[in-house]
Amino acid sequence: xxxxxxxxxxxxxxxxxxxxxxxxxxxxxxxxxxxxxxxxxxxxxxxxxxxxxxxxxxxxxxxxxxxxxxxxxxxxxxxxxxxxxxxxxxxxxxxxxxxxxxxxxxxxxxxxxxxxxxxxxxxxxxxxxxxxxxxxxxxxxxxxxxxxxxxxxxxxxxxxxxxxxxxxxxxxxxxxxxxxxxxxxxxxxxxxxxxxxxxxxxxxxxxxxxxxxxxxxxxxxxxxxxxxxxxxxxxxxxxxxxxxxxxxxxxxxxxxxxxxxxxxxxxxxxxxxxxxxxxxxxxxxxxxxxxxxxxxxxxxxxxxxxxxxxxxxxxxxxxxxxxxxxxxxxxxxxxxxxxxxxxxxxxxxxxxxxxxxxxxxxxxxxxxxxxxxxxxxxxxxxxxxxxxxxxxxxxxxxxxxxxxxxxxxxxxxxxxxxxxxxxxxxxxxxxxxxxxxxxxxxxxxxxxxxxxxxxxxxxxxxxxxxxxxxxxx
Numbered sequence: 001x002x003x004x005x006x007x008x009x010x011x012x013x014x015x016x017x018x019x020x021x022x023x024x025x026x027x028x029x030x031x032x033x034x035x036x037x038x039x040x041x042x043x044x045x046x047x048x049x050x051x052x053x054x055x056x057x058x059x060x061x062x063x064x065x066x067x068x069x070x071x072x073x074x075x076x077x078x079x080x081x082x083x084x085x086x087x088x089x090x091x092x093x094x095x096x097x098x099x100x101x102x103x104x105x106x107x108x109x110x111x112x113x114x115x116x117x118x119x120x121x122x123x124x125x126x127x128x129x130x131x132x133x134x135x136x137x138x139x140x141x142x143x144x145x146x147x148x149x150x151x152x153x154x155x156x157x158x159x160x161x162x163x164x165x166x167x168x169x170x171x172x173x174x175x176x177x178x179x180x181x182x183x184x185x186x187x188x189x190x191x192x193x194x195x196x197x198x199x200x201x202x203x204x205x206x207x208x209x210x211x212x213x214x215x216x217x218x219x220x221x222x223x224x225x226x227x228x229x230x231x232x233x234x235x236x237x238x239x240x241x242x243x244x245x246x247x248x249x250x251x252x253x254x255x256x257x258x259x260x261x262x263x264x265x266x267x268x269x270x271x272x273x274x275x276x277x278x279x280x281x282x283x284x285x286x287x288x289x290x291x292x293x294x295x296x297x298x299x300x301x302x303x304x305x306x307x308x309x310x311x312x313x314x315x316x317x318x319x320x321x322x323x324x325x326x327x328x329x330x331x332x333x334x335x336x337x338x339x340x341x342x343x344x345x346x347x348x349x350x351x352x353x354x355x356x357x358x359x360x361x362x363x364x365x366x367x368x369x370x371x372x373x374x375x376x377x378x379x380x381x382x383x384x385x386x387x388x389x390x391x392x393x394x395x396x397x398x399x400x401x402x403x404x405x406x407x408x409x410x411x412x413x414x415x416x417x418x419x420x421x422x423x424x425x426x427x428x429x430x431x432x433x434x435x436x437x438x439x440x441x442x443x444x445x446x447x448x449x450x451x452x453x454x455x456x457x458x459x460x461x462x463x464x465x466x467x468x469x470x471x472x473x
């Protein structure tokens with residue numbers, strides 16, 4: 001999970017300038033599709049790899065998925081070769097990378113099947129920590145490669161350009177090959193029941209006579225659907241939060257693009273570190289109060305974080321009069337909203353105007369969100385989201401019981417992928433047209449509904465073995 005998340009995040013900061021370099025016809029709207037293609041690919045592939053892992057050794061879908069990711073990275077490195085339509089090749093490369101990322105369902109399914117109920121939360125937390133560290137270190141590695149420059153060097157024999165855009169994906173491909181070697185050398189099929197006893201694995205035809213049989217029992221489908229909804233909302237909220245912080249801080253605090261990228265990059269890195277600490281704490285706390293209580297508490301903390309973000313008072317943000325073209329609200333696309341993550345303020349000879357654009361009519365009457373509000377909200381998001389994320393799929397794996405979980409984990413991963421697509425689209429439209437007050441009020445309303453759902457199904461979110469009385473909770 002660490003190597004895979006590094007492979008994804010190591011290129012995220014360079015996608016936009018690389019897209020502009022290989023195909024000047026690409027606009028911000030197309031950038032939105034390029035970014036969404038990763039989640040679309042993962043959403044489609046996750047149930048397929050999950051089903052595969054239920055009936056065959058898990059090494060097979062893992063190795064095939066990683067090979068797809070390696071091929072996608074190689075294609076990404078050669079995007080300069082085609083004479084035209086280069087942007088569509090990037091779209092394909094990112095989509096293939098998303099398909100390769102569908103193996104997350106296999107990893108979680110393996111972890112769920114190889115651990116007892118007592119070990120489950122701790123093991124899932126370890127996976128999440130590795131994933132979080134990968135997302136933190138990926139952009140750091142990307143920054144280290146910036147010294148190579150945009151031109152770099154060319155290996156004429158194989159027509160490979162080695163520059164600041166291609167070096168990260170080449171490293172990612174190498175990490176993928178290393179991952180395959182580790183899987184072949186170390187990974188073995190291992191399956192236990194909820195008590196920790198070795199049991200027969202469906203991935204093998206043979207099994208020793210002393211292995212325990214998988215306990216029978218019907219899965220609570222209501223609880224399964226509820227957890228999918230809860231997981232979707234958790235990722236939906238965090239995806240829209242990641243998307244909106246750059247335009248929000250530029251509008252509220254008159255930050256330049258350079259400042260927004262720098263400061264928000266530091267904030268996201270700090271969130272990653274906070275998430276690792278939360279995962280460590282949750283491992284201990286879950287043994288005392290249980291996963292359901294932590295999930296509920298996480299949702300409440302996230303709600304408080306967005307409630308604090310609501311604009312209050314009479315002070316208005318600095319208005320960006322210089323960009324006045326007309327009095328209409330622009331039709332902002334997903335790509336345009338997140339473009340600040342890649343654009344450099346040095347693209348124009350003159351310094352860009354800062355502040356809340358007058359083209360956004362709400363800037364004239366919406367109070368400013370004070371920096372203390374924003375930072376408090378960030379800390380609360382970093383506290384609540386990791387808990388919600390981890391508890392969702394930990395509870396999910398316990399509800400499903402010791403049966404093979406590949407397909408179910410595939411659907412859970414697919415719901416998360418859908419959330420990462422819809423979240424940015426939702427917030428970009430609501431924020432651009434109605435401003436932060438409406439945007440964050442709607443988010444608060446969504447969280448209240450989610451907490452209500454959790455309250456309704458709270459007693460049903462228990463392990464399969466506990467529900468049938470085979471293990472005491």
